[in-house]
Amino acid sequence: MLEQLEGSKAVARAVAMCRPEVICAYPISPQTHIVEALGAMVKDTTLEHCEFINVESEFGAMSVLIGASATGARSYTATSSQGLLFMTEAVYNAAGLGLPMVMTLANRAIGAPINIWNDYSDAMAVRDSGWIQLFAESNQAAVDLHIQAFHLSEEISLPVMVCMDGYVLTHAIEPLDVPDQELVDKYLPPFIPRQLLDPEDPVSIGAMVGPDAFTEVRYLAHAKQLKALQKIPEISTEFERLSGRKSGGLVRTYRAEEADTIVIGMGSVVGAIEDAVDDLRDSGISIGAISITTFRPFPLDALREAVGNPKRVVIVDRAFSVGMGSILATDVALALAHNDIRLYTVVAGLGGRAVTGISLKQCLSKAVKDDLEKLTFLDLDVDVVERELTRMEQSKRSGPSAENILRDLGTTTPETEGQL
Amino acid sequence: MTKGQAPTPYSGSREDIVTGQESKQEPQQTPSTPRQVKFYQTGSFAVGGRLLDAPERTVQSGIKRTNSLTLGHRACQGCGEALGARYALDAAMRATENKIVAANATGCLEVFTTPYPETSWQIPWIHSVFGNAAAVGSGIAAALRAKGRDDIRVVAQAGDGGTVDIGIGCLSGMFERNDDVLFICYDNEAYMNTGVQRSGSTPPAARTATTEAIGRQPGNQWGQGKKMPLIAMAHEIPYVATATVAELHDLEYKIEKAMSFRGARYVHILVPCPLGWGSEPANTIKIARLAKETGIFPVFEAEYGEVTGVSKIRSKVPVEEYLLLQKRYAHLFRPSRQDEVINKIQEEADRNVRRFGLLGEDGMVQPSDTDKGISAHLGGKVG
Numbered sequence: 001m002l003e004q005l006e007g008s009k010a011v012a013r014a015v016a017m018c019r020p021e022v023i024c025a026y027p028i029s030p031q032t033h034i035v036e037a038l039g040a041m042v043k044d045t046t047l048e049h050c051e052f053i054n055v056e057s058e059f060g061a062m063s064v065l066i067g068a069s070a071t072g073a074r075s076y077t078a079t080s081s082q083g084l085l086f087m088t089e090a091v092y093n094a095a096g097l098g099l100p101m102v103m104t105l106a107n108r109a110i111g112a113p114i115n116i117w118n119d120y121s122d123a124m125a126v127r128d129s130g131w132i133q134l135f136a137e138s139n140q141a142a143v144d145l146h147i148q149a150f151h152l153s154e155e156i157s158l159p160v161m162v163c164m165d166g167y168v169l170t171h172a173i174e175p176l177d178v179p180d181q182e183l184v185d186k187y188l189p190p191f192i193p194r195q196l197l198d199p200e201d202p203v204s205i206g207a208m209v210g211p212d213a214f215t216e217v218r219y220l221a222h223a224k225q226l227k228a229l230q231k232i233p234e235i236s237t238e239f240e241r242l243s244g245r246k247s248g249g250l251v252r253t254y255r256a257e258e259a260d261t262i263v264i265g266m267g268s269v270v271g272a273i274e275d276a277v278d279d280l281r282d283s284g285i286s287i288g289a290i291s292i293t294t295f296r297p298f299p300l301d302a303l304r305e306a307v308g309n310p311k312r313v314v315i316v317d318r319a320f321s322v323g324m325g326s327i328l329a330t331d332v333a334l335a336l337a338h339n340d341i342r343l344y345t346v347v348a349g350l351g352g353r354a355v356t357g358i359s360l361k362q363c364l365s366k367a368v369k370d371d372l373e374k375l376t377f378l379d380l381d382v383d384v385v386e387r388e389l390t391r392m393e394q395s396k397r398s399g400p401s402a403e404n405i406l407r408d409l410g411t412t413t414p415e416t417e418g419q420l
Numbered sequence: 421m422t423k424g425q426a427p428t429p430y431s432g433s434r435e436d437i438v439t440g441q442e443s444k445q446e447p448q449q450t451p452s453t454p455r456q457v458k459f460y461q462t463g464s465f466a467v468g469g470r471l472l473d474a475p476e477r478t479v480q481s482g483i484k485r486t487n488s489l490t491l492g493h494r495a496c497q498g499c500g501e502a503l504g505a506r507y508a509l510d511a512a513m514r515a516t517e518n519k520i521v522a523a524n525a526t527g528c529l530e531v532f533t534t535p536y537p538e539t540s541w542q543i544p545w546i547h548s549v550f551g552n553a554a555a556v557g558s559g560i561a562a563a564l565r566a567k568g569r570d571d572i573r574v575v576a577q578a579g580d581g582g583t584v585d586i587g588i589g590c591l592s593g594m595f596e597r598n599d600d601v602l603f604i605c606y607d608n609e610a611y612m613n614t615g616v617q618r619s620g621s622t623p624p625a626a627r628t629a630t631t632e633a634i635g636r637q638p639g640n641q642w643g644q645g646k647k648m649p650l651i652a653m654a655h656e657i658p659y660v661a662t663a664t665v666a667e668l669h670d671l672e673y674k675i676e677k678a679m680s681f682r683g684a685r686y687v688h689i690l691v692p693c694p695l696g697w698g699s700e701p702a703n704t705i706k707i708a709r710l711a712k713e714t715g716i717f718p719v720f721e722a723e724y725g726e727v728t729g730v731s732k733i734r735s736k737v738p739v740e741e742y743l744l745l746q747k748r749y750a751h752l753f754r755p756s757r758q759d760e761v762i763n764k765i766q767e768e769a770d771r772n773v774r775r776f777g778l779l780g781e782d783g784m785v786q787p788s789d790t791d792k793g794i795s796a797h798l799g800g801k802v803g
């Protein structure tokens with residue numbers, strides 16, 4: 001049944017339907033609404049047999065989940081940006097130990113400069129941690145992916161991160177369908193932990209591993225992720241069978257067949273990409289789109305197959321590796337390594353900058369004529385950057401760049417600075 | 421030997437203490453070499469008190485000890501931490517009918533007990549990372565609560581670094597929420613696992629690899645460091661106690677007492693480290709005892725933020741006796757005696773004596789009738 005709901009509230013309801021036993025999180029925008037809603041559900045006993053724990057830090061939150069999951073409790077947390085970095089050591093640890101749990105990552109840029117708005121710097125920072133990373137294109141996808149995430153996580157005994165765009169999705173209100181309890185109960189089998197802290201049958205979890213076995217233990221982590229590549233489509237199909245809704249999976253194509261140009265993106269930007277594809281198709285351009293839902297494990301084969309044999313591929317990425325370029329593009333390039341396809345990368349929407357249809361269309365129009373730089377920063381104000389570069393040339397003590405740039409833009413003046 | 425006999429107060433000559441190797445209740449007397457057994461041993465302080473009546477003996481001296489931390493581990497000879505951990509966890513097992521789960525921070529204890537794929541732990545045990553043992557413990561407790569398993573209890577444990585420094589955030593959070601976790605700190609006063617670097621628990625003047633015995637002020641700085649038991653008390657949690665590996669009865673009593681409370685509990689155990697302290701492995705117990713008898717390490721317990729009992733010093737010893745057994749303090753005596761520093765350490769110890777009321781009438785052990793009688797020596801209240 002469709003209801004007018006905020007993305008965060010809908011996700012909270014979906015998580016609650018999964019009957020988590022331990023929820024532990026630390027507040028950070030834009031994750032807050034999800035956790036607040038869950039806290040209220042535990043408090044008013046809508047969500048029973050669940051412990052909601054307020055902790056002193058994200059590092060504490062992830063650590064609580066490690067203990068809870070190892071004790072056989074279905075466990076959930078949510079964070080963003082700085083919070084994810086603050087818990088990083090434990091994030092790697094949870095994956096290394098192979099402990100199932102689900103985290104919502106309300107994607108937000110990482111400072112400095114501090115910025116609360118959306119991009120994927122946070123997700124990318126832990127892409128090698130061993131977590132499975134799923135990206136939601138829409139709030140409906142976010143709702144569905146969370147339910148699938150618990151299933152997947154417990155099935156292969158790995159933690160799963162559902163990435164949803166901060167504000168763009170978390171705070172957007174739209175008609176959404178949260179599956180009912182009966183459906184979720186039917187879909188989600190009870191959690192049978194692979195490893196359990198149990199006085200009846202004691203095990204040691206998290207032993208020291210030397211060079212003699214480390215490679216094997218790490219390879220197993222990889223093997224589990226590869227297994228997830230098979231499981232994810234199965235889990236998605238099963239969800240579709242029960243809910244009648246297609247969601248999840250590895251990659252999704254849009255008007256991509258036989259297209260000369262394929263645009264690849266993840267998350268909510270896919271909507272804008274598809275609009276641009278429609279417009280360009282209307283003007284007779286052969287173009288299609290692919291949305292990557294599963295980023296880790298990276299679906300090399302599924303992507304190669306979905307891409308087919310276009311002349312060029314444009315990758316739209318909401319993050320980048322400083323000094324290198326797009327991270328997503330590097331992975332896509334690996335998938336398409338043997339094909340003779342021209343690759344273009346567009347870094348867009350950093351720190352919440354809107355990815356407008358106009359800019360995107362202009363950019364893609366250039367791409368289809370092979371008239372685009374290999375690496376483009378969408379809507380970059382070159383003039384502002386040049387001015388700061390000149391200042392840095394001219395003076396060793398040119399001051400903090402962010403402040404200089406804000407002053408150039410007139411966002412701040414020396415007089416108003418104190419209030420910022 | 422029966423209970424109720426007055427023990428001889430500690431004589432000050434520790435060399436001739438009989439350690440009670442045999443598991444006999446009565447001391448063996450052979451006609452040719454009459455063996456003198458000091459009464460003192462039966463009071464509480466020697467290994468296990470095997471000469472006591474069965475109910476008063478320690479867990480360790482009984483055949484029913486569970487060996488939570490069993491053989492095969494790689495600790496150094498004379499490791500106080502290995503000893504302390506087994507004493508503590510065996511006592512916790514006895515108190516819970518073996519239903520405990522332990523979370524362990526990174527550090528010597530974790531490393532020497534679990535070289536993959538071997539493990540010396542006979543209890544369910546998890547190691548996550550260095551600074552989060554308390555939070556992992558909270559998570560275990562939360563899961564057990566959600567599942568309605570209040571019969572299974574949780575212990576989280578760490579070295580001093582994993583407790584007072586990198587782990588203090590999670591630990592303070594666990595305390596503040598009053599999670600049902602017993603946290604045990606094995607204090608060997610430095611980061612031993614990484615090669616003896618200074619921690620917030622390293623005492624002044626002690627040499628570590630990052631506070632070398634060189635320069636104008638050799639060893640660790642003065643005026644730094646933190647007293648974790650007092651910080652724990654400031655959280656007003658149900659139970660806080662300190663102990664050493666020298667007083668086994670006392671240590672076990674405190675662990676059992678801790679397990680009698682629900683909520684956050686903290687036991688801080690001084691565990692000498694032969695490697696880091698530069699001491700003879702055979703002196704581990706002796707040094708731990710001297711730490712208490714000099715006043716350097718006050719042994720006390722507290723409930724809800726108030727001190728409820730202290731272990732009295734039986735015969736006060738100058739700090740020098742403690743310092744001389746450890747190479748980390750060698751620079752205080754060679755090439756020339758650093759009287760000023762030694763006096764300062766003495767002043768600190770004397771301050772502890774005053775602050776915690778470590779001297780006094782009831783400094784002697786008075787075995788009582790109950791099987792918890794060992795605790796009688798803790799009766800001295802601090803005003």
Ligand SMILES: Cc1ncc(C[n+]2csc(CCOP(=O)(O)OP(=O)(O)O)c2C)c(N)n1
Nearest residue numbers: 526527528550579580581582610611612613
């Ligand atoms: C985040 C992090 N920082 C540093 C280390 C390195 N490290 C491992 S054990 C250890 C020292 C442990 O000291 P302590 O907690 O006192 O335990 P001990 O070994 O002395 O028993 C250090 C510094 C680590 N493993 N993780």
Ligand code: SF4
Nearest residue numbers: 495496499528693695
């Ligand atoms: S270095 Fe110290 S604490 Fe570590 S195993 Fe050796 S004696 Fe024990």
Ligand SMILES: [Mg+2]
Nearest residue numbers: 579580610612
């Ligand atoms: Mg230490």
